[in-house]
Amino acid sequence: MSTVTSIHRYLDEAFAEVPVTPDSLDLKEELRSNLSARVAELVSGGADDATAATTAVRELGDIRDLLDGLAAEGHPAGVPHPSQRVRLRPIFVLLTVLFSLVLAKSVTWVVLGAFGIVPMWTAVAFAVAAALSVGVIVTLALRQETSQHYPMPTGRALAFGAASLAMTLGVSLAAALVTQQPFWAVVLGVPPTVLSILAFVWLGVTQTNRTKPWALELQRQYVADDPFTQNPAVAARFGIYTVVIWTVAIAVFIVLTMTVGWLWSWLALVGGFAVFFITLARMMLIARQSRV
Amino acid sequence: MPESLEREPLSSDLLRGHTDTIVLGVLLKVDRYGFEIYKTIRDATGGDYEIKEATLYATFRRLVKDGLVEAYWGDETQGGRRKYYRITDAGRAIYRRNLADWTATQRIINSLLNLKGA
Numbered sequence: 001m002s003t004v005t006s007i008h009r010y011l012d013e014a015f016a017e018v019p020v021t022p023d024s025l026d027l028k029e030e031l032r033s034n035l036s037a038r039v040a041e042l043v044s045g046g047a048d049d050a051t052a053a054t055t056a057v058r059e060l061g062d063i064r065d066l067l068d069g070l071a072a073e074g075h076p077a078g079v080p081h082p083s084q085r086v087r088l089r090p091i092f093v094l095l096t097v098l099f100s101l102v103l104a105k106s107v108t109w110v111v112l113g114a115f116g117i118v119p120m121w122t123a124v125a126f127a128v129a130a131a132l133s134v135g136v137i138v139t140l141a142l143r144q145e146t147s148q149h150y151p152m153p154t155g156r157a158l159a160f161g162a163a164s165l166a167m168t169l170g171v172s173l174a175a176a177l178v179t180q181q182p183f184w185a186v187v188l189g190v191p192p193t194v195l196s197i198l199a200f201v202w203l204g205v206t207q208t209n210r211t212k213p214w215a216l217e218l219q220r221q222y223v224a225d226d227p228f229t230q231n232p233a234v235a236a237r238f239g240i241y242t243v244v245i246w247t248v249a250i251a252v253f254i255v256l257t258m259t260v261g262w263l264w265s266w267l268a269l270v271g272g273f274a275v276f277f278i279t280l281a282r283m284m285l286i287a288r289q290s291r292v
Numbered sequence: 293m294p295e296s297l298e299r300e301p302l303s304s305d306l307l308r309g310h311t312d313t314i315v316l317g318v319l320l321k322v323d324r325y326g327f328e329i330y331k332t333i334r335d336a337t338g339g340d341y342e343i344k345e346a347t348l349y350a351t352f353r354r355l356v357k358d359g360l361v362e363a364y365w366g367d368e369t370q371g372g373r374r375k376y377y378r379i380t381d382a383g384r385a386i387y388r389r390n391l392a393d394w395t396a397t398q399r400i401i402n403s404l405l406n407l408k409g410a
Contacts, residue, residue, distance in 0.1 A: 060345045061344035
């Protein structure tokens with residue numbers, strides 16, 4: 001048992017600093033299986049378990065370069081590793097199937113109602129049932145986390161569900177009432193439809209990825225690229241330089257105006273301007289170069 | 293590169309340059325898993341030269357990335373699962389080319405090293 005433990009411990013320690021990605025897990029398992037194979041070979045050759053484990057690890061050699069390479073590769077996008085696969089909740093599957101059946105039956109009866117085959121109130125009742133089913137199915141689907149998608153916040157999922165419900169209600173009500181008397185009853189389908197369109201527009205324009213974990217992670221990792229943001233001391237120094245440059249320039253301008261006159265004194269301001277921008281360029285660009 | 297105090301013998305440097313081709317050669321006839329490849333190479337040299345296993349893993353990853361070999365997990369029923377490597381057609385082509393290159397180089401170097409005064 002101790003050989004197994006020591007190989008596992010070695011691997012756990014070696015991979016402690018490596019980000020867990022499908023790729024790194026794969027390499028870890030590969031190393032594990034090959035180390036076990038070598039240990040088995042050594043043990044069958046007469047070595048005791050502890051010695052065999054130590055020898056196998058020593059023969060493996062220095063895997064730091066390999067791991068550094070892995071760490072640098074980071075997260076490859078693509079197919080999720082089995083360990084990242086999200087299983088659907090049974091209750092989600094069950095309810096979705098159930099309400100799909102209800103929806104199928106309701107739509108059939110609404111269509112029958114549209115052709116005047118079933119009584120009006122039956123058709124209206126099934127129109128409501130169809131709308132409710134669509135609302136529940138949409139809400140559940142948006143709340144369900146999948147391998148590719150985060151679950152939507154409950155409130156927003158409910159809002160999408162309600163909007164879908166209203167849309168279905170409007171359309172199926174209109175369908176159920178289209179051949180009934182009085183014929184203008186069809187307009188009862190209009191308000192829910194209009195409401196749902198407004199709701200979808202509002203939901204669409206307020207949709208955001210801002211609160212998703214990967215967006216928050218990106219935000220956290222964002223590093224401003226200019227030296228002033230990265231190094232407040234540089235920014236403060238530049239502020240002081242600016243004050244000094246313009247104070248001197250204006251002082252020289254005033255002195256020149258009083259001694260030499262307007263004809264030449266403006267050159268002091270041009271000089272101040274030039275010095276100011278050269279300072280800015282040096283601090284902004286040379287600082288960046290030396291950092292790279 | 294950090295300066296290394298111990299000097300590697302030249303032959304080991306030479307061999308390292310051919311690790312890719314050696315691994316491709318080992319896989320020519322049959323798919324093998326990592327430790328099997330290591331063992332095959334170790335046994336073939338009779339212990340004269342030992343490729344570091346860590347180096348081999350870097351080689352596997354490079355070969356897979358370049359599409360010269362494919363990796364797949366075996367379905368052993370008992371014991372741990374093993375990751376096997378299979379050579380691709382591109383891998384065979386590269387192997388043949390490297391082999392031809394080496395044969396040519398070997399001939400030239402042999403004749404150059406045997407110039408016994410002109």
